[in-house]
Structures are given as C-alpha cells and as structure tokens.
Amino acid sequence: MTDIFALAGENLISPIVLSFALGLAAALARSDLSVPEAAAKALSIYLLFAIGFKGGVSVADHGIDATLGLTLLAGIILSAALPFLAFFLLRVVSRMDRLNAAAVAGHYGSISIVTFVAATSVLESRGIASEGYMVAVAAAMEAPAILSALWLVSRGEKSGRMDAGLWREILLNGSIVLLVGSFAIGWVTGPAGLAEIDSFIVAPFKGVLCLFLLDMGLVAGRGMQKGRKAIGLGGVAFGLLMPVLGSLAGLAAAMGLGLSTGGTVLLMVLSASASYIAVPAAMRVALPEANPSIYLTLSLGVTFPFNLVLGIPLYVAIATAVVGG
Amino acid sequence: MQTHKAKRVEITIEKVMQGRLTTTLQAADVTGYTILPVFGGSGRSGEWDRTGQVGRAEGMVQVVCIIRPDRLDTLLEAAFEVVERHIGVVCVTDCEVLRAERF
Numbered sequence: 157m158t159d160i161f162a163l164a165g166e167n168l169i170s171p172i173v174l175s176f177a178l179g180l181a182a183a184l185a186r187s188d189l190s191v192p193e194a195a196a197k198a199l200s201i202y203l204l205f206a207i208g209f210k211g212g213v214s215v216a217d218h219g220i221d222a223t224l225g226l227t228l229l230a231g232i233i234l235s236a237a238l239p240f241l242a243f244f245l246l247r248v249v250s251r252m253d254r255l256n257a258a259a260v261a262g263h264y265g266s267i268s269i270v271t272f273v274a275a276t277s278v279l280e281s282r283g284i285a286s287e288g289y290m291v292a293v294a295a296a297m298e299a300p301a302i303l304s305a306l307w308l309v310s311r312g313e314k315s316g317r318m319d320a321g322l323w324r325e326i327l328l329n330g331s332i333v334l335l336v337g338s339f340a341i342g343w344v345t346g347p348a349g350l351a352e353i354d355s356f357i358v359a360p361f362k363g364v365l366c367l368f369l370l371d372m373g374l375v376a377g378r379g380m381q382k383g384r385k386a387i388g389l390g391g392v393a394f395g396l397l398m399p400v401l402g403s404l405a406g407l408a409a410a411m412g413l414g415l416s417t418g419g420t421v422l423l424m425v426l427s428a429s430a431s432y433i434a435v436p437a438a439m440r441v442a443l444p445e446a447n448p449s450i451y452l453t454l455s456l457g458v459t460f461p462f463n464l465v466l467g468i469p470l471y472v473a474i475a476t477a478v479v480g481g
Numbered sequence: 482m483q484t485h486k487a488k489r490v491e492i493t494i495e496k497v498m499q500g501r502l503t504t505t506l507q508a509a510d511v512t513g514y515t516i517l518p519v520f521g522g523s524g525r526s527g528e529w530d531r532t533g534q535v536g537r538a539e540g541m542v543q544v545v546c547i548i549r550p551d552r553l554d555t556l557l558e559a560a561f562e563v564v565e566r567h568i569g570v571v572c573v574t575d576c577e578v579l580r581a582e583r584f
Binding site for chain 2: 437440444445
C-alpha cells in the first residue's frame with residue numbers, strides 16, 4: 157500500500173499530470189486558454205506515430221513470441237466482454253436507461269490511446285520494459301466493444317444502425333491507421349530506422365505529451381462543466397469503479413498469457429480506459445438517440461483523469477506486486 | 482439585372498453524418514452544395530462548440546444547397562432519410578440567383 161501511495165505521489169508531480177491539471181484548472185476557472193484545433197490534431201498525430209513506431213521497433217528488436225496472437229485475441233475478447241460488465245454495473249449503480257447504459261458500456265470496452273501513451277511514458281521513466289506489440293493490441297481493442305453495445309441495445313425496444321460505411325469508418329479511423337501503419341514502419345525498419353529519426357520521435361516525446369495533455373485537461377474540464385448534470389453521482393461512481401474492475405480483468409488475462417510486468421500494466425490500462433474518439437463517433441451514427449453528454453462526460457471527464465492521475469500508478473503497483481519486476 | 486427564383490436549403494448536421502448526407506444528396510442528383518464549419522451553438526441537446534473536441538462526435542457542419550424550386554421536394558426527401566434520427570436543423574428559404582442554368 158505504501159508503494160501505491162509513493163507511486164501515486166510521484167505521478168502527481170510529474171510534468172505530464174501537472175500539465176493535465178493545468179488544463180483542467182484553466183477550463184474549470186473558465187479561462188480562455190485553448191490549444192488551436194489544428195495544433196492539437198498535429199500533436200496527436202505525432203504521439204500516435206511515435207508510439208506506433210517505437211512499438212514496431214521493439215518487436216523488430218526482440219522478435220515475435222508465441223504470445224502475440226494470444227494477446228491480440230485476449231484484447232479482442234476483453235473489448236467485447238467488458239461492455240457487459242459495464243452495462244450491468246451502470247444499471248445497478250446509476251439506474252441508467254438501457255439505451256444510454258449500452259452506449260456508455262461500449263466506450264468502456266474500447267480504449268483510450270492517450271491513456272495508453274501516458275502509461276508507456278510512465279513505464280519508460282521507471283525503466284519497466286513491455287512487449288512492443290501492445291500497440292497492435294490497443295488497435296485491436298478499439299472496435300469489438302461497439303458490437304457488444306449494439307447487441308445490448310437490440311435486447312431492448314430499440315436497435316442500432318450498423319452499415320458498411322460505419323464499419324469502414326471504425327476500422328479505418330485515422331488513429332488506427334496511423335498507429336498500425338507506424339507500427340509496421342517501425343517493425344520493417346527496426347533499430348536502424350529508429351536511429352535515423354530518434355532525435356524527432358524519442359527526445360521530444362514527453363514534451364509533446366505534456367502539451368497534448370494540457371489540451372486534454374482543457375477538454376476534460378469543459379466537458380465536466382457541460383455534462384456534470386447529465387451523469388449524476390451514480391454515474392461518477394461508475395466512472396471511478398469501472399476502470400478498476402476493467403484493470404483487474406486485464407490483470408487476469410495478462411497473468412494467463414504470461415506477459416511481462418510492463419505488458420501487464422499496459423493490458424490493465426487498455427482494459428481500464430474508455431474511448432472518447434472512435435466510439436463516440438460510431439455511437440452518434442449507430443445510436444443517435446443516446447445522449448452524448450453522458451458518455452463523453454463519463455469517459456473524458458471522469459475516467460480519463462482518474463486513470464491518468466491515480467489509475468496508472470495503481471496498475472503499476474498491482475502489476476509489480478503480482479507479476480514482479 | 483435579371484434574377485431567378487431559387488430555394489436555399491441549409492442543413493445543420495453532426496459532422497459524423499456529413500459524408501452520408503452528401504452521398505445521399507448526390508444519389509438524388511443534387512450535386513451542388515457548400516459545406517461550412519459551424520463554430521458552436523445551443524439547442525435541445527444542450528450547448529456545444531468547436532473548441533474542446535477530441536473527435537468528430539460532437540462537431541457540427543452546415544451543408545448549404547441552392548436549387549431550382551421544382552427540385553426542392555427531391556432534396557428534402559433525400560435529406561430527411563439521413564437526418565431523421567439525428568440532431569440538426571433543416572431550413573428552407575427563398576432566394577434569387579443570377580445564373581439560373583447553374584442550379
């Protein structure tokens with residue numbers, strides 16, 4: 157327990173978390189501070205490219221082991237299964253209606269790539285190695301949860317709309333294409349490729365992440381202001397409890413797969429995080445009657461800050477205690 | 482100068498639906514339109530603005546079409562297919578254009 161508090165304390169005063177806190181505080185104080193839309197987009201492209209590339213290089217460097225396919229499969233199963241847990245929990249804790257509960261549940265089966273990036277940064281700074289292919293697992297976990305959410309809705313009176321165009325948008329959304337594409341480039345070019353561009357994608361990484369999280373803090377703060385009435389106390393309790401339960405599911409899967417401590421942390425983070433980019437867009441098309449204020453506020457305004465500030469150190473401590481390292 | 486009567490249709494819709502709307506309009510032979518970014522607003526679904534968007538889920542766009550009055554129903558029927566279940570506004574106004582053969 158002392159370790160968890162020490163880690164959390166260390167994490168709290170890291171530039172990454174403090175940048176996020178600055179953005180959050182500025183938004184809550186109604187400051188006009190903002191990161192231009194195009195700049196935020198450029199920062200996110202940089203981060204996705206860097207994290208994908210480094211993952212690919214790691215795979216090229218260490219080779220593929222037998223757990224790659226199984227970890228991908230586990231990721232897909234977790235993504236498809238976690239919405240059922242989230243749905244049940246939401247209905248118990250907040251008594252939310254079926255449609256909105258299913259829409260929220262879909263977000264909690266999918267992942268937050270920014271939380272994943274922040275977790276890799278924490279692991280790097282603590283010298284904890286992880287499997288490079290976890291980037292591919294992150295990409296694989298984006299979509300299955302959406303199907304589970306639509307299935308949950310179809311059990312009630314309403315149904316979701318899923319067409320070929322929506323499938324293409326989900327599977328080929330910019331984040332997935334960039335992540336998988338840069339992973340492939342890193343894999344093909346290997347350490348030699350990294351040596352050519354490391355001054356661009358390694359050294360500035362944390363600084364760029366700080367700026368991006370400043371923007372995320374602003375977004376989360378403004379989201380909280382707008383959506384706090386929509387979610388209620390039950391919703392907040394769900395947003396804090398669900399990531400912990402999700403991380404435990406990720407821990408169980410990682411232990412079954414025999415992942416390293418770093419890999420275990422990352423699978424816990426992926427299972428604990430909630431989408432606020434790919435799934436909300438899919439839900440607007442497939443379930444337009446669901447209230448976006450509820451699912452965006454929960455994933456971005458409650459769960460994302462929780463994971464960033466307390467969740468990641470908690471998952472590192474648990475993985476270290478259970479797996480070792 | 483000679484002007485000609487036309488209809489201006491403004492469809493304010495979620496950004497995620499933009500591609501679906503324009504594809505449907507083109508299928509209905511409405512090939513001329515302009516897409517404008519929308520900075521923010523407030524409506525039945527609450528307040529929103531372009532700042533603080535990390536994805537396309539909350540953004541809105543406005544699709545503006547100017548067409549001959551006799552083609553209005555075709556356009557509205559096509560548009561309604563897409564916007565029926567979604568947040569948004571469809572507004573029709575009278576306008577005049579200089580070169581009727583272009584619409």
